[in-house]
Amino acid sequence: MLGMILSLKFAALEDHLYLYVGQIIALSLIHGGPGPHFMSPMMFDMLAKTQNSIVPSIEDIHSADIKEAILKISLASDLDTLQDAVCQASIVLEAAGSSPLVTSFGDKARIIKETVQHFAIDNIILPLQQ
Numbered sequence: 001m002l003g004m005i006l007s008l009k010f011a012a013l014e015d016h017l018y019l020y021v022g023q024i025i026a027l028s029l030i031h032g033g034p035g036p037h038f039m040s041p042m043m044f045d046m047l048a049k050t051q052n053s054i055v056p057s058i059e060d061i062h063s064a065d066i067k068e069a070i071l072k073i074s075l076a077s078d079l080d081t082l083q084d085a086v087c088q089a090s091i092v093l094e095a096a097g098s099s100p101l102v103t104s105f106g107d108k109a110r111i112i113k114e115t116v117q118h119f120a121i122d123n124i125i126l127p128l129q130q
Contacts, residue, residue, distance in 0.1 A: 008123050008124060008126060008127060012127070013126060013127065013130060016130065018127040018128075018130040019130045022130070040060070042054065042056060042060045042120065043124075046121065046124070046128060047128065054121060056116050056117060056120035056121055057116065057120075058070050058071060058074065058112075058116055060116070060120040061116065061119045061120050063119065065092075066092055066115075066119050069085075069088065069089035069092045070089070070092070070112060070115055070116060072085040072088065072089065073085045073086060073089060073108065073111060073112055073115075074108070074112055076108060078105065079102070079104070079105045082102055082105060082107070082108050083102050086100050086102050086111065087100070092115065093111065093115060095118075096114060096115040096117075096118035096119060097114070097118060098110075098111055098114035098115050098118070099111075
């Protein structure tokens with residue numbers, strides 16, 4: 001089982017639902033109850049470690065469309081293929097705040113890192129902070 005991750009829902013943030021779930025988990029742990037065994041390993045690491053020590057991978061992204069777009073970029077073997085993959089994934093890259101400008105093949109690692117970071121970690125920071 002892969003485990004679950006949080007998804008950002010603004011209505012849940014406004015209603016403080018993430019805070020309430022965190023309080024329920026804390027109460028369970030304090031009183032000797034079961035811990036949260038439903039979380040993905042990355043989700044657990046985000047709660048137990050500092051954010052800077054977590055290195056997400058493409059596998060930590062649970063949206064099939066986003067994962068597919070990033071995989072196409074990662075499989076590019078030359079600059080032309082990379083530019084085509086980036087062009088096809090432009091909406092995903094813009095949503096992640098990653099620049100879709102590709103001037104060299106070396107941009108591939110930066111684009112993948114920024115996009116994976118956004119969708120695997122940055123997207124769920126607000127619920128975790130609550």
